[in-house]
Amino acid sequence: MSRTSTSIAFLKMRTKRNALSSFYTNMSWRRIRTASSTPTSANIAAEAGTVPSRPQTVSTNHNSLVSSNQSKFRNSFNDLDDALNLFHQMAHTRPFPSVSQFNRLLCRIRKLKNYSVVVSLFQEMRIKGIPISVYTINILMDVCCRSSRVDCGFCVLGVVFKCGFEFHVVTFTTLIKGLVLVNKIAEAVGLFKKLVRENVCEVNQITYATLINGLCKAGHTQIALDLLVVMQKEGPMPDTRAYNTVIDSLCKDRMVDQALGLLSEMIERGVPPDIITYTSLIQGLCNFCRWKEVTKLMNEMVLHHVYPDVHIFSILIDALCKEGMLESAETIIQIMIQRNTYPNVVTYNHLIEGYCLQGRMDEARKAFGRVVESGLQHNVWTYTTLINGYCKIKEMDEARNAFGQMVESGLQPDVWTYNTLINGYCKIKEVDEAMHLFCEIPKKGLHLDVVTYTIMLQGLFLVGRCSAALELFQEMLVAGHKPDFYTSCVLLSGLCDNGHVEEAMTVYHQLDDRSGNYSHVYGAIIIDRVCKIGQLNIACDVFNDLISKGRHPNVYTYTAMISGLCREGLIDEALELLRKMEKNDCLQNTETYNVILQEFVREKKWHEANLLLEEMVGKGISPNERTLFFINDLLALKTGDETVLKVVQKFAANHVK
Numbered sequence: 001m002s003r004t005s006t007s008i009a010f011l012k013m014r015t016k017r018n019a020l021s022s023f024y025t026n027m028s029w030r031r032i033r034t035a036s037s038t039p040t041s042a043n044i045a046a047e048a049g050t051v052p053s054r055p056q057t058v059s060t061n062h063n064s065l066v067s068s069n070q071s072k073f074r075n076s077f078n079d080l081d082d083a084l085n086l087f088h089q090m091a092h093t094r095p096f097p098s099v100s101q102f103n104r105l106l107c108r109i110r111k112l113k114n115y116s117v118v119v120s121l122f123q124e125m126r127i128k129g130i131p132i133s134v135y136t137i138n139i140l141m142d143v144c145c146r147s148s149r150v151d152c153g154f155c156v157l158g159v160v161f162k163c164g165f166e167f168h169v170v171t172f173t174t175l176i177k178g179l180v181l182v183n184k185i186a187e188a189v190g191l192f193k194k195l196v197r198e199n200v201c202e203v204n205q206i207t208y209a210t211l212i213n214g215l216c217k218a219g220h221t222q223i224a225l226d227l228l229v230v231m232q233k234e235g236p237m238p239d240t241r242a243y244n245t246v247i248d249s250l251c252k253d254r255m256v257d258q259a260l261g262l263l264s265e266m267i268e269r270g271v272p273p274d275i276i277t278y279t280s281l282i283q284g285l286c287n288f289c290r291w292k293e294v295t296k297l298m299n300e301m302v303l304h305h306v307y308p309d310v311h312i313f314s315i316l317i318d319a320l321c322k323e324g325m326l327e328s329a330e331t332i333i334q335i336m337i338q339r340n341t342y343p344n345v346v347t348y349n350h351l352i353e354g355y356c357l358q359g360r361m362d363e364a365r366k367a368f369g370r371v372v373e374s375g376l377q378h379n380v381w382t383y384t385t386l387i388n389g390y391c392k393i394k395e396m397d398e399a400r401n402a403f404g405q406m407v408e409s410g411l412q413p414d415v416w417t418y419n420t421l422i423n424g425y426c427k428i429k430e431v432d433e434a435m436h437l438f439c440e441i442p443k444k445g446l447h448l449d450v451v452t453y454t455i456m457l458q459g460l461f462l463v464g465r466c467s468a469a470l471e472l473f474q475e476m477l478v479a480g481h482k483p484d485f486y487t488s489c490v491l492l493s494g495l496c497d498n499g500h501v502e503e504a505m506t507v508y509h510q511l512d513d514r515s516g517n518y519s520h521v522y523g524a525i526i527i528d529r530v531c532k533i534g535q536l537n538i539a540c541d542v543f544n545d546l547i548s549k550g551r552h553p554n555v556y557t558y559t560a561m562i563s564g565l566c567r568e569g570l571i572d573e574a575l576e577l578l579r580k581m582e583k584n585d586c587l588q589n590t591e592t593y594n595v596i597l598q599e600f601v602r603e604k605k606w607h608e609a610n611l612l613l614e615e616m617v618g619k620g621i622s623p624n625e626r627t628l629f630f631i632n633d634l635l636a637l638k639t640g641d642e643t644v645l646k647v648v649q650k651f652a653a654n655h656v657k
Helices: 002-020 040-048 062-077 078-092 100-111 115-128 136-148 150-163 169-179 183-195 203-219 221-233 241-251 255-269 275-289 289-304 311-321 328-338 345-357 361-373 380-392 396-408 415-427 430-444 450-462 466-479 485-497 501-512 521-531 536-548 555-567 571-583 592-604 605-617 627-639 642-653
Strands: none
Touching: 040 396, 078 100, 078 115, 100 115, 100 136, 115 136, 136 169, 150 169, 150 642, 169 183, 169 203, 203 221, 203 241, 221 241, 221 627, 241 255, 241 345, 275 289, 275 311, 311 328, 311 345, 328 345, 345 361, 345 380, 361 380, 361 396, 380 396, 380 415, 396 415, 415 430, 415 450, 430 450, 450 466, 450 485, 466 485, 485 501, 501 521, 501 536, 521 536, 521 555, 536 555, 555 571, 555 592, 571 592, 592 605, 592 627, 605 627
16 A cells, blocks of 8 residues: 555544544543553454464464364354353463454353453453454444443443544444433434534444334334435435334334335335335234225235235234124135145134134134144133133133143243233122232242232222222332332222222322322322212312312313212303313313213203204214213103204214214
8 A cells, every 4th residue: 555545544534533532522441441452453464364463373272272262163152151261261372363253252252141241351352462353342332232331332432542443334333223222312313413424434224224223113203214215315225124114113103104105115216125014014004904905915015026924914813803803814814724824823812812802702712722723832822812701701710710721731821811810800809719819929930010919909999898908009019019000090999989088189199299191080080989979079179289280181080070060960060161171172072061961851951951962063072872862861851852853963964973
């Protein structure tokens, strides 16, 4: 290389370093002990394996060790002790084995997820003067990021400066991935922009894909889509992986039409869609029950030489079963078999669940038997689904039999299985049997979770055992389980339903302090329950308290309060509150109107009821069965009344069902 070209390369590297200097000001490498840096040329040579790292004669022992190392790498050890022994052998060999062998060893230890060991061995390499390469630094940086210590990863970047290495895109892609892993999305975007803007290194498809993946996982789908557009305009050209990430995120965000648009764009640009592309899109279409488009897409994918696999068919069967289209799901299974794509246990689990949702337990049991007939084995999910089906129709003997069969088959029930069975017993008020199972969970080596406690609390409140429920709640707190939204609702409802209003109010204020996000829901529970037992004054206090704290009541809170006022005969106040809802940007629903309509019908105020129905029609609010029941009562009050009939006609004309 000429002196001029060398100078240009040096200036180019120095420019890149200056571009990052402000970003890494005061960067310290004190976390890792360093020895004197190894010359760059020696590192490159050692990495390539072309010359020894030190000018010594290669001994027979060295050749034997190299051969032995290669054999061990081929056999792939899985034991950390073996890896450490090999490292120490290599570290005591003169001359040192090539840096590539050390890198391979560090990679194996990283694969074993012993990240701290990788850091320690790197320190030892620096102390002993063992040569390193950019790849070594990338390994170290990666383990820092995988350990959620991206700050240490940036400190590792100091070694790049110290050793005089050229900046490499893999290094910065690793840092971007590390920032994404700890949910520092803004910092990841900032670093990416700096790399591009100041030409620190040339970003590639993997760098883009890493950032796009992080943005999508953090819920920033639109920004990821914008980044994809940048790739299309400025390069590098997005590949299938980049498109798949954004398409999947769009489908999960229920933006299926935009995702389908990206598929068309892929095909136009010559980027081949794969099975992952179509899986995301079919799942998205199934979520909206767009069956014709699903069929069309499955036909199109075959034209692009991508064939539906068992996973795609299982997605389709699951969606059909959840919509109650069991016959269509069975047809899909027959089509699968005809195409030699045989259902797996997941496919049958979806089918069993579909039958259970409809209470068709005979068919569910037959589908359960087809698993074994197909040469497959039941798993925990299969049994738990069947158990849940029996629990829903309150056939607890059958549920318990299925539980026993599960244990006999050698499968260990998990917490989900126990929760399902406990919930079944609680619903039929066999709380002692539920408590027996509850106590059995830790004996089986499993851990109780917040769901288990919540189910058990609900069961105890259901049979009026409030003291036992409160004791269990204290046990839950002592065990370190923080009550979630559902636990809090069960606690408030249970205490109020059993007349423990003061305790409920104490809990309510504590919950309100912890989280303002659900205050209106908790308030609605308190208001609804205390109104039912005639304590309207407490309901008013809670309602006003919500408003004073800026936590605007939602439609359920307003409806509960309006119901309480109607229950006390305060119809004018209820109507006034109905009008205030609109002023506070809270839209009424059918049930809000039903509460007042019921009171008008009860007092035989047919004129006022007609006006309220007219108002519903004007706002396009749909009647439900209760509304139609009240309309029928109005017709009975004044036979042949044309006003009511006109309202019914208007409902029909507006296609309000």
